[in-house]
Amino acid sequence: MTTTPDRRYETGETFHLQVLNARVVRHSDDDEVFFDYAGPDGATLRGSIFRPSGSKAVTITPVLPAAGEPKPGQIWTNAEGRRWIAYGKKDNPGLMDIETAQFRAIHEVHRESGPIWPVYTPEDAEPELKKSADWYYTSDDLHHIVHDPDGNQWDLSMNFVDAQGFNWYWDGAFTDPDTGAKQPLMNRSDGTRYNAWWSEIPGLKYAPEA
Incomplete structure (x- = not known):
């Protein structure tokens, strides 16, 4: 959308209105939405708009959730x-x-x-599952998430594929009982390798959907 600073508008003129990064502060039962938006010199301004149900003239495009941007692992x-x-x-x-x-x-x-x-x-994980060395592991009732040294998060309940196209799955172990080192241990689906360290498998990534 093209704008001209300080342009004057005439009664009866037709235009498209766009407010970027508006943040909802409340809404009413009669379809009025109140929002904050950035004004000049860092000021916060407040506006409102009616969007009757079924109206095609007013478009509201959600950008970010109220809780902010999702953080890896959430x-x-x-x-x-x-x-x-x-x-x-x-x-x-x-x-x-x-x-x-x-x-x-x-x-x-x-x-x-x-x-x-x-x-x-x-952050809701049990204390003993907090970061140890360069890897750490968190879970809830359904999911097992491993955080690697590069800041990536992986759901260990998923299937994986390596750079050569071999399929892998997590064997359920995260800590080596002999050394205490923390890193996921993986099994190859064809049964040719077991208990391989994640870092020993080149190009490991999520397997494509079947």
């Missing part, structure tokens, strides 16, 4: 009970649908399936 849900896990680098997370293993951008999930909110974060 599990999020929506009113329908769908669940996503935040993955990737801390500065570039995305969301993976836990049921379908489909990867999506955060704004896409929030826009199409939201509102969404967090139900589990790694």
